[in-house]
Every structure is written in C-alpha cells, then in structure tokens.
Amino acid sequence: MIEEQQKSKRLFGRRKGRPLRAGRALLMDTLLPRVRIMISSISPSPCGRVENASRFRGGVVGVSTQQSLSERMPPPPRKNCVLSTLPQGEGDLSPALAPRNDEGLNPFALFDFVPEAVRLEIGFGGGEHLAAQAAANPSVGFMGCEPFINGVAKLLTQVEAQDLKNVRVYPDDARVLLDALPDSCLAMCFVLYADPWPKNRHAERRFIGRENLDRLARVLTSGGQLRLATDVAGLAQWMREQANAHPSFVCLYDGPNAPADWVPTRYEQKGIAAGRTPTYLVYKRR
Numbered sequence: 191m192i193e194e195q196q197k198s199k200r201l202f203g204r205r206k207g208r209p210l211r212a213g214r215a216l217l218m219d220t221l222l223p224r225v226r227i228m229i230s231s232i233s234p235s236p237c238g239r240v241e242n243a244s245r246f247r248g249g250v251v252g253v254s255t256q257q258s259l260s261e262r263m264p265p266p267p268r269k270n271c272v273l274s275t276l277p278q279g280e281g282d283l284s285p286a287l288a289p290r291n292d293e294g295l296n297p298f299a300l301f302d303f304v305p306e307a308v309r310l311e312i313g314f315g316g317g318e319h320l321a322a323q324a325a326a327n328p329s330v331g332f333m334g335c336e337p338f339i340n341g342v343a344k345l346l347t348q349v350e351a352q353d354l355k356n357v358r359v360y361p362d363d364a365r366v367l368l369d370a371l372p373d374s375c376l377a378m379c380f381v382l383y384a385d386p387w388p389k390n391r392h393a394e395r396r397f398i399g400r401e402n403l404d405r406l407a408r409v410l411t412s413g414g415q416l417r418l419a420t421d422v423a424g425l426a427q428w429m430r431e432q433a434n435a436h437p438s439f440v441c442l443y444d445g446p447n448a449p450a451d452w453v454p455t456r457y458e459q460k461g462i463a464a465g466r467t468p469t470y471l472v473y474k475r476r
C-alpha cells in the first residue's frame with residue numbers, strides 16, 4: 191500500500207548527495223533506527239475530525255507505550271542505503287476513536303514521554319531550525335520529514351550532540367507521513383524554503399498547492415499554525431495566493447520579519463548573504 195502511494199507521488203529533488211562522512215554514516219546506522227518514524231499499512235485515522243490534540247495524549251490503544259521504540263523498529267538500514275521505500279512505520283481514550291497501530295500513526299506515541307503538543311517540519315534540510323526548535327521546547331514533540339539523506343544525517347549529528355529526546359524523523363516524502371497522520375493532531379507545521387521551483391511551468395512540483403494545503407489543514411488542530419518561508423518573490427506570491435484562497439487558513443502575518451522564535455538555517459543565511467530577502471507567512475488553521 192505504501193509502495194503504491196509512493197509510486198503515485200513523484201518526488202522532485204535529490205535523495206542523496208556526497209557520500210556521508212564516517213561519523214554521519216554511523217549515526218544513520220545507530221541513531222536513525224531509534225528515532226525513525228515507521229509507517230505501517232496506512233489509512234489515516236479511522237475517526238472523523240477530532241477537535242483537539244489533547245484527545246491523542248495520555249494513552250495509546252493498539253500500540254503499547256511500554257514497548258520501547260527500538261522494539262517496534264526493524265533492523266537498522268545499511269550504510270548509505272537509499273531510504274526511498276520505508277518498511278512499516280489520540281488521546282481521546284475512547285478505543286472506538288483512537289487510531290490503532292495498523293490503521294494510522296499516533297504522533298503522541300512516538301516519544302518516550304507524552305508531549306504537550308506535536309509539531310512537524312517538512313523538508314528540514316540540514317535540520318538547524320528543527321533542532322533549535324526542539325532544544326527550545328523540550329516538552330513538545332517534533333517530527334521532521336526530509337528525503338535528502340545527507341540532510342537527515344546532519345540533523346542526527348545535532349540530535350546526538352544536544353541529546354534531543356523530542357525529535358523523530360521520517361526520512362522520506364512528507365505527503366506519505368501526512369496521509370498517515372490522524373486528523374487534528376499537530377499544533378504547528380513548518381514548510382521553509384521547500385520549493386526551489388520558481389518557473390511557472392514547474393508549478394505542479396511545488397509543495398505548497400491546494401492538495402498539500404488540504405493535507406496540512408486536515409492534520410493541524412483548530413488554531414494550529416502553518417509557517418511558510420521563501421526568498422523568491424514569485425514563490426512568496428504563489429504561496430500567499432494558494433494559502434489565502436484555502437478556506438481553512440487565515441493569514442496572521444505576511445512580511446519580511448521572522449517570527450520571534452525563528453532560527454535561520456544555513457540555507458536561509460546563504461540567501462540573505464547573497465542579497466535575497468525572505469518572506470515569512472504565518473497562517474492559522476480555522
């Protein structure tokens with residue numbers, strides 16, 4: 191099922207760059223299996239819209255919180271392997287509403303503690319923003335999604351160096367992860383500089399568009415935040431048109447000032463050094 195889903199979703203962009211340095215390759219073997227988000231046969235939450243993320247906290251039906259993460263994981267991947275096809279991957283405490291292990295992914299059950307909220311960064315690149323967010327908010331769970339293996343390895347070095355307990359990684363296409371999540375489970379989603387596709391003829395490659403905004407609207411809680419950034423004026427215009435036209439989102443901010451808790455990535459800093467001006471867009475899920 192997952193393979194079928196992935197075949198139908200073409201991913202534009204690189205999965206691999208230069209060979210990983212030995213230390214990073216080792217982390218891919220040792221740390222990634224411990225923090226990797228696994229998705230089993232997927233359909234999103236069987237329940238209808240869930241109003242509040244608190245419904246997901248406090249317990250899991252179908253996934254034992256006693257079972258350690260590593261017990262649920264398959265053997266670690268081989269060094270430098272391509273992570274394109276993944277093996278398998280609530281707290282309303284009502285068993286009827288709670289997604290079961292084989293029916294969906296409970297983001298609150300991914301951590302060794304029950305997070306007060308869960309946030310997702312899509313296309314985290316080198317992971318600087320994600321790691322800084324996680325370090326500043328230790329009671330919040332963070333999921334990061336990135337198919338570029340070198341970026342994943344870079345994030346892992348930060349997770350290890352800062353001993354971050356609240357980061358989980360899906361090393362693949364965010365659309366597969368989004369479709370596996372239950373409704374209304376995320377407090378915040380970040381999509382930062384995800385779309386290097388300024389040409390109009392490549393518009394269908396862009397992550398921000400109606401289809402993915404629908405996905406994001408489904409998984410965000412009411413009042414949840416979607417943060418977008420780009421330093422290409424045409425893309426900023428595209429993103430604001432797409433998001434402003436979406437019935438589930440209300441614009442809270444659109445301009446050149448980063449949110450107060452923002453940590454620039456190397457990519458963003460390089461753009462600023464090259465004279466580009468970032469645009470930050472912040473939306474609230476109705």
Ligand SMILES: C[S@@+](CC[C@H](N)C(=O)[O-])C[C@H]1O[C@@H](n2cnc3c(N)ncnc32)[C@H](O)[C@@H]1O
Pocket residue numbers: 201202203204312313314315316335336337338341362363364365381382383384385386397455456457458
């Ligand atoms: C230009 S880089 C920016 C990285 C990072 N957000 C930053 O600001 O430094 C865009 C990233 O988005 C990732 N990306 C693109 N499409 C994606 C998708 N469908 N799912 C997850 N990540 C994606 C790419 O792999 C790439 O690393």
